[in-house]
Amino acid sequence: MNKRHKIVSQTVRTIVVWTIALICAVPLYYVVISSFKTPIDMIKHPLQLPTQWLWNNYIDAFADGTIIQAFINTIIVTAV
Numbered sequence: 001m002n003k004r005h006k007i008v009s010q011t012v013r014t015i016v017v018w019t020i021a022l023i024c025a026v027p028l029y030y031v032v033i034s035s036f037k038t039p040i041d042m043i044k045h046p047l048q049l050p051t052q053w054l055w056n057n058y059i060d061a062f063a064d065g066t067i068i069q070a071f072i073n074t075i076i077v078t079a080v
Contacts, residue, residue, distance in 0.1 A: 034042050035057050037050045045051070061067045 030047065033047070033049060036053045036055070038052075038054060041050055041052075
């Protein structure tokens, strides 16, 4: 394999890897950022950072205790 072919091949692989990484990262970014927003903020600015950061969603999720049970179920299913 000559040097030019090797550089082109490496560039194509790099572009493919970065494309796959973005495809995986964008939904994760959206979920995390949305978890700190109000519903109105999510509708108005879906991909932007929140105008005000709210922790209430996390407080509510842990307050009722169902998320803890969900974590336990996930650990059990993963272990089995």
